[in-house]
Amino acid sequence: MINEYIDINITSIKMNSKNIKNKIFAKNLRINVLKMIVNGRSSHIASVYSCVEILAILFREFLKLNIKNYKNKIRNKLILSKGHAGAGLYACLSEIGILKKKNLLNHCKNNSYMSGHVSSSIPGVDFSSGSLGQGLGYGAGQALFFKKKLLHKKVFVILSDGELNEGSTWESLLFISHHKLKNLIIILDRNFYQSIKKTEETLALEPLKNKLNSFGFCTLEGDGHDFNFLRKALKTKSNKPKFIIANTIKGKGVDYMENNISWHYKFPNIIESESAITQIIKNR
Amino acid sequence: MREKFFIDVYNYARKNPKTFILTADLGYKLFDNFEKNLKNQFFNVGASEQNMIGLAAGLASMNAKVFVYSIGNFASLRCLEFIRNCVCYNNLDVNIVSNGPGFTYGSLGFTHHSIEDIVAIRSLPNISIYNPSNSHELNENLREILKFKTPKYIRLGKFNNLNENFKNQSSPIKPGILLITTGQILEEAIKLKAIMKNEKISIYSVSKIKKISSKDKKNILNLIKINKKIYTLEENRSQGGFGSIILENFFQHLKDKEFCIIGAEDCFKKKIGDQKFMRELYKLDHLSIAKRIKRSLK
Numbered sequence: 001m002i003n004e005y006i007d008i009n010i011t012s013i014k015m016n017s018k019n020i021k022n023k024i025f026a027k028n029l030r031i032n033v034l035k036m037i038v039n040g041r042s043s044h045i046a047s048v049y050s051c052v053e054i055l056a057i058l059f060r061e062f063l064k065l066n067i068k069n070y071k072n073k074i075r076n077k078l079i080l081s082k083g084h085a086g087a088g089l090y091a092c093l094s095e096i097g098i099l100k101k102k103n104l105l106n107h108c109k110n111n112s113y114m115s116g117h118v119s120s121s122i123p124g125v126d127f128s129s130g131s132l133g134q135g136l137g138y139g140a141g142q143a144l145f146f147k148k149k150l151l152h153k154k155v156f157v158i159l160s161d162g163e164l165n166e167g168s169t170w171e172s173l174l175f176i177s178h179h180k181l182k183n184l185i186i187i188l189d190r191n192f193y194q195s196i197k198k199t200e201e202t203l204a205l206e207p208l209k210n211k212l213n214s215f216g217f218c219t220l221e222g223d224g225h226d227f228n229f230l231r232k233a234l235k236t237k238s239n240k241p242k243f244i245i246a247n248t249i250k251g252k253g254v255d256y257m258e259n260n261i262s263w264h265y266k267f268p269n270i271i272e273s274e275s276a277i278t279q280i281i282k283n284r
Numbered sequence: 285m286r287e288k289f290f291i292d293v294y295n296y297a298r299k300n301p302k303t304f305i306l307t308a309d310l311g312y313k314l315f316d317n318f319e320k321n322l323k324n325q326f327f328n329v330g331a332s333e334q335n336m337i338g339l340a341a342g343l344a345s346m347n348a349k350v351f352v353y354s355i356g357n358f359a360s361l362r363c364l365e366f367i368r369n370c371v372c373y374n375n376l377d378v379n380i381v382s383n384g385p386g387f388t389y390g391s392l393g394f395t396h397h398s399i400e401d402i403v404a405i406r407s408l409p410n411i412s413i414y415n416p417s418n419s420h421e422l423n424e425n426l427r428e429i430l431k432f433k434t435p436k437y438i439r440l441g442k443f444n445n446l447n448e449n450f451k452n453q454s455s456p457i458k459p460g461i462l463l464i465t466t467g468q469i470l471e472e473a474i475k476l477k478a479i480m481k482n483e484k485i486s487i488y489s490v491s492k493i494k495k496i497s498s499k500d501k502k503n504i505l506n507l508i509k510i511n512k513k514i515y516t517l518e519e520n521r522s523q524g525g526f527g528s529i530i531l532e533n534f535f536q537h538l539k540d541k542e543f544c545i546i547g548a549e550d551c552f553k554k555k556i557g558d559q560k561f562m563r564e565l566y567k568l569d570h571l572s573i574a575k576r577i578k579r580s581l582k
Contacts, residue, residue, distance in 0.1 A: 073346055126345075131369055137335040138370055141342020148324045168366070171332035175339065179327075238461065 040108030081135025135165025386519025402425025460484025522547030
């Protein structure tokens, strides 16, 4: 069944609602990510599923990345600082035609460039990550370049909870706030889990919104699976740099994966895969 | 050396607006001109070296040339993984300028003794290491640094007259001892030669040390062939640094020679003092080296 599922072609949908198209895009991502992770016997599926809606709305409405402009240096950038969600980004690139669908099956395979943690060897990927806390400084460097060269481009950085443990993330936050890099938009995939346990049991981050506000950010918090919230947050104008806390569910979309840390490491077996696909298609 | 270096960088940056200079809150008075006249190109990012390397890589990813500045270990060991992942992996034009190599800041304590940076940085692919000993070498290095768009690590020591008047011997003199050195510790080699007049000592200084230039390789090989005792000297750990680079490069030609790497031994000494004192403590000064050579001659 896993290989029989055919993606829904978004362009064939005639309904106008952006959200319906986003939802289908997200569905396709979840299915393709599942295929990649099962096929590559890799990991972090739950960490991808928590940020699928974030990726979907960025690719559909904000990033404006396409087959014509992906080789350009001067364009909007997406830094997936939580590199362990790389499968999600690869799947997005295949949805917009930069990557061929069949190439997704190289994920985590020998002799391929498609590493589990996202690699800029893949066309359309702006930064190789995998070591936590390194993407924000890199993105800030690009945002600084755009600002100083008066280029009206944006840099979107997707962070994980765990990255807020890294001192380097806070170094970068200080810099972004001091230099008012408003063209840099940070989206935290706040699924409340890190590598082994919940964030609040490991190294408490709360009250996070207060912390970020005190750092000089315009902090917006809401449901990271709700396209309306994400769109509104991404469009909000402010004199301060923007930090979006997108509250999400780790493993979102598949009941047995949701809030179950073991899916940070495991890949689904055949029965689990079929159950996952059924659930994703039905969109419970 | 750093003043001269940054005058050239300043002039280059004035002409090339896609040049950026970042400092991690160091370089008192050094960047006054930059701050005044290069407002959109110079940034003091605060004492945050990891972020500085990330920023530099992000800027360089847009085809900019970026210089970052800090003291020895802070510009290297502190942010080593950022240099690896953000700069070297992407092969970006980030130029890491590390002030005060070796025991330049000896009396400030072990945190400021930069004696493992060559070892750490040389393990990374794509990056070049420059360790000039005088203005002649610095000028030669600067030409490459401004021209090439690849990662670079630059160790900047202090000028001194002994080193300034030194010139490499490209053709071998009479057989004897060859001392291959790098960086400002060259002065100890020059002093050594002066006190050991009875020995035929040839000195060869190398400033581009990770990948040695073909010109230096040729010259060193000629010198190795004619000399019996080959020593390397560096203000850096003796294991894995410049001596190891020479050994790896000339292994086949050193088989019948007496070869010895002189560098800081594998320990932390708890006493502190100025550069001269620290070199003596780690037996890297010319008198200690002379004793060592005399022992081997017996």
